[in-house]
Amino acid sequence: MHLIQENKCHGGYWRRYQHDSETCGCLMTFSVFVPAAAEEGKCATLFWLSGLTCTDQNFVQKADVESAAAEYGFIVVAPDTSPRNVGLDGEDLSYDFGSGAGFYVDATEAPWRSNYRMYSYVTEELYSLVADNLPMDPERTGVFGHSMGGHGALTIALKQPEKFRSVSAFAPICAPMSCPWGKKALAGYLGTDQENWKAYDSVALIESGAKVKTILVDQGDKDEFLAEQLNPELLKAACAEKDIPLTLNYRSGYDHSYFFIKTFIRDHVQHHHKMLNDVNR
Numbered sequence: 001m002h003l004i005q006e007n008k009c010h011g012g013y014w015r016r017y018q019h020d021s022e023t024c025g026c027l028m029t030f031s032v033f034v035p036a037a038a039e040e041g042k043c044a045t046l047f048w049l050s051g052l053t054c055t056d057q058n059f060v061q062k063a064d065v066e067s068a069a070a071e072y073g074f075i076v077v078a079p080d081t082s083p084r085n086v087g088l089d090g091e092d093l094s095y096d097f098g099s100g101a102g103f104y105v106d107a108t109e110a111p112w113r114s115n116y117r118m119y120s121y122v123t124e125e126l127y128s129l130v131a132d133n134l135p136m137d138p139e140r141t142g143v144f145g146h147s148m149g150g151h152g153a154l155t156i157a158l159k160q161p162e163k164f165r166s167v168s169a170f171a172p173i174c175a176p177m178s179c180p181w182g183k184k185a186l187a188g189y190l191g192t193d194q195e196n197w198k199a200y201d202s203v204a205l206i207e208s209g210a211k212v213k214t215i216l217v218d219q220g221d222k223d224e225f226l227a228e229q230l231n232p233e234l235l236k237a238a239c240a241e242k243d244i245p246l247t248l249n250y251r252s253g254y255d256h257s258y259f260f261i262k263t264f265i266r267d268h269v270q271h272h273h274k275m276l277n278d279v280n281r
């Protein structure tokens, strides 16, 4: 991996890297915050997954995660949201499919399946790259995200709870099988057989028995996408049915933006700190 930018921040560093990704078959860019605590030993690590239209930079520039990450000694990894410039017909046509909209799935449909493999990219290739090159404690790794990235965080934690031991989300797409964004993406990447969609739908995963210790979700009640796309009540019902502790905070007056995220990001870092350092976990 090749360092392309470095900025000191809150005693640590934001570093931006590029690497040739075998999984995505293209040059991928990611950012990572390395706290000063990394000079002393291995650090707990959080993977942040961003939403539609984002690169790694939306989170870096807008979320204000650094002061909490520095205080609690977290490495924070922020990948891009899709492969880029892979030359597929239609990859740049819409904001909710193709580039900037990888949905954290491994596509099975042509032509997307050759590159659009963001599930494996995040959970295997990027995870290993960070583990091999930074002082990451693999026993203390969590995942969080926003909107499409909130969906990614929930599904990744539900599918790999031993590898990603804590999870939280801001305004996640809780049930992609039941909303327009999700239906378009899952049909495009996985084909029309909805049985295959269940592997990437938090509610379906929970209904079929997937477990995590606990889930934190923050959701603005003035979120412009709440009514049509997000379905937190379906997540709440599934968690209640399967006895998964869910803290679902409706935040009065907040929308879908990074102004909402930056307001509550410290709560999420504290949640992960508590979960990853709980000796009874």
Ligand SMILES: N[C@@H](CCC(=O)N[C@@H](CSC=O)C(=O)NCC(=O)O)C(=O)O
Pocket: 050, 051, 052, 053, 054, 058, 062, 095, 146, 147, 148, 149, 256, 257, 258
């Ligand atoms: N039509 C809008 C939709 C894009 C948008 O709101 N993206 C959100 C995530 S939505 C779900 O994944 C986002 O994080 N945007 C980036 C930001 O910095 O706010 C549009 O194209 O603007």
